[in-house]
Amino acid sequence: MNTTSITTRTPGGAPRSRRRTYGLMATGAALLALGLTANTAVAAEAKAPTRGFKACYDLDCRKRIREGKEFNANGDYGISRISIENVGRNDISISFTGTGGGGGGCGGTPPLDCTINGVEVDAWDVEGNTAMFRFNP
Numbered sequence: 001m002n003t004t005s006i007t008t009r010t011p012g013g014a015p016r017s018r019r020r021t022y023g024l025m026a027t028g029a030a031l032l033a034l035g036l037t038a039n040t041a042v043a044a045e046a047k048a049p050t051r052g053f054k055a056c057y058d059l060d061c062r063k064r065i066r067e068g069k070e071f072n073a074n075g076d077y078g079i080s081r082i083s084i085e086n087v088g089r090n091d092i093s094i095s096f097t098g099t100g101g102g103g104g105g106c107g108g109t110p111p112l113d114c115t116i117n118g119v120e121v122d123a124w125d126v127e128g129n130t131a132m133f134r135f136n137p
Contacts, residue, residue: 048072056082059119059135067129075099077117077137087131092123 049057053071056063059079067087073079073096081097085105093107096116106114110131111124122134 056135059137062132062134064125064130065133077119079117079119082135084133087123087126087129089126092126092131094121094123 050071053061053063053069055061056071057074059073059077059082065084065087067084070081070083072081078098078100079096080099083095083097085093085095086107090109091107092110092112093105094116095103095105097103098117104116106112106116106121108114110126112122114121118137120134120136122136123131125132
């Protein structure tokens with residue numbers, strides 16, 4: 001809940017302090033008044049490029065990526081998010097979240113060469129829990 005203090009004046013001119021508390025209902029009403037919903041705000045945030053992965057936003061990049069990293073995609077090819085699930089000398093696996101909420105992935109022994117929703121994914125040069133990845137639509 002948000003609390004706001006407001007100073008007003010009485011009819012005689014003396015200052016009068018008031019406090020107003022706004023809960024989630026007021027916030028929701030404000031969003032509806034603007035024609036927005038919470039889902040719209042979340043969707044807009046999810047579409048923004050992930051810090052450090054701006055070059056990969058269009059799924060056309062080459063980058064060394066560590067296991068456990070995730071980054072947003074622009075939604076082309078039906079992919080909104082990529083997750084690097086595992087990077088090791090014997091296995092590399094990635095998954096994706098689709099723009100419609102579904103998903104999938106691919107994996108295998110390095111060097112990895114697979115295709116997800118029309119995007120070629122290559123991974124090689126494993127060093128610890130990192131590898132070079134190339135995404136090519």
